[in-house]
Amino acid sequence: MMITILLGTLVVIRLMSVSQMASVLSGEDEDVAQKRDNSMNSIGMVLFMVIGLALMVYMTIKYQPFMLPVAASVHGVETDFLLNINFAVIGIVFFITQIMLFWFVYKYQHDKNRRALFYPDNHKLELIWTVVPTIVLSALIVTGLREWNKMTQGHPDDGMVVQVYGYQFNWMARYSGPDNKLGRSYYKLISDTNPLGIDYSDPASKDDIMTKSNEMHLPKGVPIQFVFNSRDVIHSAYFPHFRTQMNCVPGMDTRFYMEATITTKEMKGITKNEKFDYVLLCNKICGVAHYNMKMTVVVDEPSEFSNWLKGEKKVIDAAPTAELEQNISTASTVSHEVAL
Amino acid sequence: MEVRDNTHSGHAVAHDVHDHGHDDHHHDHHQTFITKYIFSTDHKMISKQFLVTAILMAFLAMGMSMIFRLQLAWPDETFPFLESMIGKWGKDGKLDSGFYLALVTIHGTIMVFMVLTGGLSGTFSNLLIPLQVGARDMASGMLNMLSFWFFAASSLVMFGSLFIEAGPASGGWTVYPPLSALPQAIPGSGLGMTLWLVSMVLFIVSALLGGINYVATVINLRTKGMSMTRLPLTVWAFLITAILGILSFPVLVAAALLLVFDRSMGTSFYLSDIFIGNVPLDHTGGSPILYQHLFWFLGHPEVYIVLLPALGLASEVISTMARKPIFGYKAMIGSMLVIAFLSFIVLGHHMFVTGMNPFLGSVFVFTTLLVAIPSAVKVFNYIATLWKANIVLSPAMLFAIGLVSFFITGGLTGIILGDSALDINLHDTYFVVAHFHIVMGSSAIFGMFAGVYHWFPRMYGRMMNKSLGYLHFWITIICVYGVFFPMHFIGLAGVPRRYYANTAYEGFDQLININELISVFAIIAGVAQVIFAFNFFYSIYRGRKAPQNPWNSNTLEWTAPVEHVHGNWPGPIPEVHRWPYDYSKPNAKEDFIPQTVPYSQTPESNRPGDF
Numbered sequence: 002m003m004i005t006i007l008l009g010t011l012v013v014i015r016l017m018s019v020s021q022m023a024s025v026l027s028g029e030d031e032d033v034a035q036k037r038d039n040s041m042n043s044i045g046m047v048l049f050m051v052i053g054l055a056l057m058v059y060m061t062i063k064y065q066p067f068m069l070p071v072a073a074s075v076h077g078v079e080t081d082f083l084l085n086i087n088f089a090v091i092g093i094v095f096f097i098t099q100i101m102l103f104w105f106v107y108k109y110q111h112d113k114n115r116r117a118l119f120y121p122d123n124h125k126l127e128l129i130w131t132v133v134p135t136i137v138l139s140a141l142i143v144t145g146l147r148e149w150n151k152m153t154q155g156h157p158d159d160g161m162v163v164q165v166y167g168y169q170f171n172w173m174a175r176y177s178g179p180d181n182k183l184g185r186s187y188y189k190l191i192s193d194t195n196p197l198g199i200d201y202s203d204p205a206s207k208d209d210i211m212t213k214s215n216e217m218h219l220p221k222g223v224p225i226q227f228v229f230n231s232r233d234v235i236h237s238a239y240f241p242h243f244r245t246q247m248n249c250v251p252g253m254d255t256r257f258y259m260e261a262t263i264t265t266k267e268m269k270g271i272t273k274n275e276k277f278d279y280v281l282l283c284n285k286i287c288g289v290a291h292y293n294m295k296m297t298v299v300v301d302e303p304s305e306f307s308n309w310l311k312g313e314k315k316v317i318d319a320a321p322t323a324e325l326e327q328n329i330s331t332a333s334t335v336s337h338e339v340a341l
Numbered sequence: 342m343e344v345r346d347n348t349h350s351g352h353a354v355a356h357d358v359h360d361h362g363h364d365d366h367h368h369d370h371h372q373t374f375i376t377k378y379i380f381s382t383d384h385k386m387i388s389k390q391f392l393v394t395a396i397l398m399a400f401l402a403m404g405m406s407m408i409f410r411l412q413l414a415w416p417d418e419t420f421p422f423l424e425s426m427i428g429k430w431g432k433d434g435k436l437d438s439g440f441y442l443a444l445v446t447i448h449g450t451i452m453v454f455m456v457l458t459g460g461l462s463g464t465f466s467n468l469l470i471p472l473q474v475g476a477r478d479m480a481s482g483m484l485n486m487l488s489f490w491f492f493a494a495s496s497l498v499m500f501g502s503l504f505i506e507a508g509p510a511s512g513g514w515t516v517y518p519p520l521s522a523l524p525q526a527i528p529g530s531g532l533g534m535t536l537w538l539v540s541m542v543l544f545i546v547s548a549l550l551g552g553i554n555y556v557a558t559v560i561n562l563r564t565k566g567m568s569m570t571r572l573p574l575t576v577w578a579f580l581i582t583a584i585l586g587i588l589s590f591p592v593l594v595a596a597a598l599l600l601v602f603d604r605s606m607g608t609s610f611y612l613s614d615i616f617i618g619n620v621p622l623d624h625t626g627g628s629p630i631l632y633q634h635l636f637w638f639l640g641h642p643e644v645y646i647v648l649l650p651a652l653g654l655a656s657e658v659i660s661t662m663a664r665k666p667i668f669g670y671k672a673m674i675g676s677m678l679v680i681a682f683l684s685f686i687v688l689g690h691h692m693f694v695t696g697m698n699p700f701l702g703s704v705f706v707f708t709t710l711l712v713a714i715p716s717a718v719k720v721f722n723y724i725a726t727l728w729k730a731n732i733v734l735s736p737a738m739l740f741a742i743g744l745v746s747f748f749i750t751g752g753l754t755g756i757i758l759g760d761s762a763l764d765i766n767l768h769d770t771y772f773v774v775a776h777f778h779i780v781m782g783s784s785a786i787f788g789m790f791a792g793v794y795h796w797f798p799r800m801y802g803r804m805m806n807k808s809l810g811y812l813h814f815w816i817t818i819i820c821v822y823g824v825f826f827p828m829h830f831i832g833l834a835g836v837p838r839r840y841y842a843n844t845a846y847e848g849f850d851q852l853i854n855i856n857e858l859i860s861v862f863a864i865i866a867g868v869a870q871v872i873f874a875f876n877f878f879y880s881i882y883r884g885r886k887a888p889q890n891p892w893n894s895n896t897l898e899w900t901a902p903v904e905h906v907h908g909n910w911p912g913p914i915p916e917v918h919r920w921p922y923d924y925s926k927p928n929a930k931e932d933f934i935p936q937t938v939p940y941s942q943t944p945e946s947n948r949p950g951d952f
């Protein structure tokens with residue numbers, strides 16, 4: 002590093018004296034751009050634009066296989082479509098404006114014998130380029146918001162309730178069981194055997210099921226009502242393949258509704274990658290091992306899913322009896338605290 | 342002719358008041374080294390102090406980014422020099438994962454606040470407001486001096502926080518609680534975070550002192566004839582920026598203060614129901630999301646506090662070097678005002694995935710996309726200014742054009758991020774990193790470079806070497822696009838930001854080549870800045886002597902003598918007779934008519950609307 006800097010400085014000093022010498026020789030005594038500078042740099046501008054735009058197109062094509070595969074959720078398919086429309090629109094604007102910008106710099110380079118056009122304004126033009134972007138943007142907003150409303154509202158309440166719970170630096174998932182209701186939980190009840198702080202006195206907790214390994218399963222084609230929560234700092238539950246994420250905030254439940262459409266097995270085929278797995282990543286800086294906070298997500302056919310769920314333990318079964326009593330008594334003392 | 346006396350109250354304390362009573366003389370009073378270079382109240386000197394401090398801080402922050410780019414591109418290599426450089430954080434040549442976050446945090450904070458807010462506004466508002474409105478100095482030289490010294494103290498505290506045992510603040514430049522509130526959560530949230538907060542409060546004091554001064558100067562100290570609609574766009578930009586800062590920075594103080602209470606006095610503004618380090622905490626009833634609302638109430642205006650001065654500088658440079666009036670002067674002012682207003686009501690676009698009410702989210706989508714309209718107008722106006730122009734490509738002009746290019750690229754991806762339905766997938770990924778580095782970081786830095794190259798003659802009375810300027814520009818623009826453009830792809834591949842390594846998911850393995858490419862560009866870009874630093878410091882002492890008006894510009898600063906005098910103009914302050922953009926006026930003798938030339942002297946070129 003030091004050496005690079007040193008070398009760089011040396012090179013610069015050399016260049017410096019060369020350039021000064023050159024300008025002295027050519028009888029040019031000011032550091033103001035001369036004809037030669039204008040033409041060299043404006044050619045540079047055009048080259049930069051042409052090569053730059055070409056490289057952008059090239060990269061976009063070349064990196065396609067690295068991008069996320071097809072969206073594996075109902076809303077994800079629609080938002081991907083929207084994203085592509087947006088890219089098309091901004092891509093067109095991008096090309097037009099960048100080309101004009103760099104081309105004008107080349108085309109209108111300085112000429113002593115010419116005057117620029119004195120053209121301070123033109124209200125009609127200004128009106129046009131205020132109104133046209135407004136219309137285009139309105140169209141984008143309307144389609145975007147329609148999608149947003151669809152995915153955040155108006156879905157049936159019967160989605161399967163699943164809790165995703167973040168803590169430094171891992172994830173847990175809890176399934177609500179046959180009653181489709183999560184039992185109450187309270188952070189002061191957290192213990193080694195009750196990592197979610199579940200209040201066992203709540204009948205709704207009796208059938209709750211917790212994943213035992215660092216893996217959660219989801220049934221394909223079943224609407225899921227996610228409830229997110231955190232124990233310590235803010236995390237963010239990011240499911241890149243389902244095109245969604247939601248912050249996990251201590252002291253507050255956040256929710257998201259979605260439906261997976263492609264099983265893990267099918268996705269292995271689509272991506273031609275035997276090792277493919279869905280993943281849940283933490284996407285909000287949460288501490289030194291933030292980058293390592295993940296959970297494997299497996300999407301099953303509904304029947305496989307129920308089989309898997311049967312093999313997982315009820316939370317209440319995991320608790321030793323002594324602790325169970327302790328829990329219930331603490332829960333009753335704090336219950337009015339919770340109610341607050 | 343009206344002569345305004347606006348010398349500095351602060352100075353008068355140190356010197357004989359009579360010294361300053363008459364501005365009509367070039368007063369060469371005896372200043373000591375201390376009053377001239379250190380506790381100076383002269384806006385030109387303070388401007389240079391801001392600039393040099395910002396350059397030093399920028400090199401520091403850039404050095405940090407090079408270290409973490411090494412980690413991202415070559416996660417399996419060891420770099421023995423790291424251990425000698427950063428000691429225990431680089432043990433055996435491996436960067437520590439906690440220190441990675443510390444570097445990211447301090448890098449972001451320094452770049453956003455010290456370089457692009459303090460450095461940019463501090464340098465150019467100070468240099469140009471008095472010189473371009475025709476004032477002898479800032480409204481209050483004393484406050485101005487304090488503004489710099491609070492800034493310096495703030496920078497020093499931030500720098501000092503790098504050397505403490507537990508490491509500096511590491512919760513990201515937005516320092517969201519609870520992470521930033523609990524030392525149990527991350528070591529940097531101990532003393533490091535305290536120092537971060539102290540530094541920020543000092544910084545805000547500096548920004549407010551400066552801002553009040555800028556506003557007062559623009560409102561009160563304009564020379565005769567300098568109506569608001571004859572102000573150069575630079576001054577308009579600085580004025581609006583200062584107002585934005587005055588309105589939004591206090592909210593950050595409030596946010597920081599509540600955080601201090603939560604950290605040290607057991608209050609629960611931002612904390613609730615936390616179980617950490619195997620114990621439940623007593624905090625209850627607070628909301629971490631409250632902090633985010635407060636933070637982004639500053640945070641979004643902040644991005645315009647960074648950007649508007651850069652756009653102002655670019656407007657001036659582009660018009661001057663294109664030898665053509667800026668297209669749509671009034672529309673430029675109007676769009677800045679609209680942007681400034683809207684910037685207070687878009688903060689929610691940083692919070693679409695915090696569980697905010699979806700309807701509220703929709704409102705923020707709407708306001709966010711509204712901001713894109715005045716932004717688009719500005720871009721079109723720049724392009725229209727170049728159309729049929731007569732463009733002189735000075736290094737400053739190249740950087741100004743680079744700014745417009747970045748503003749387009751980054752502004753367009755903002756449209757995607759502003760769409761909540763799309764943002765839930767892209768939020769906090771590298772796509773966002775690409776977006777704001779291009780639109781805010783690179784645009785503003787390019788604006789700053791344009792400003793330095795263009796006004797260096799006015800600052801130091803010498804020219805910067807143009808060939809080195811060109812070299813610097815070309816390497817920098819290629820590398821900046823090379824660094825930030827590919828990040829869009831990494832973001833679209835689903836990689837979260839602030840990851841020390843992309844090992845969590847095997848799908849990310851294939852991105853390593855892109856990361857290497859980025860890091861190579863980043864390192865070249867970093868080294869290229871040495872060219873700039875060399876040119877800058879070398880030219881201060883050895884550059885060619887600057888002529889009075891090297892770019893044939895219209896604005897007032899070029900009528901002041903090259904050798905700095907206290908009070909800017911040795912004689913009376915010049916009077917202004919026209920707007921600043923009479924370039925290439927038909928039938929005029931030359932292709933520029935300075936603001937000081939009355940219409941009575943230019944009958945050949947006057948137009949019907951001119952009076």
Ligand code: HEM
Pocket residue numbers: 515644645647648690691709710712713716751752753754755756758759760764767768769773776777780781782
């Ligand atoms: C053209 C209009 C713009 C739109 C529509 C827009 C939109 C957005 C949105 C929606 C986000 C949040 C993305 C996310 O976190 O998921 C964002 C982030 C950001 N934008 Fe922009 N933006 C625009 C222009 C700008 C400008 C001009 C600047 C700077 C001068 C800027 C600086 C930033 C920064 C710093 C962030 C990152 C904040 C963070 O750390 O989370 N944006 N922008």
Ligand SMILES: [Cu+2]
Pocket residue numbers: 167168170235236237283284285286287291294
């Ligand atoms: Cu996390």
Ligand SMILES: [Cu+2]
Pocket residue numbers: 640641644687688690691
């Ligand atoms: Cu914003």
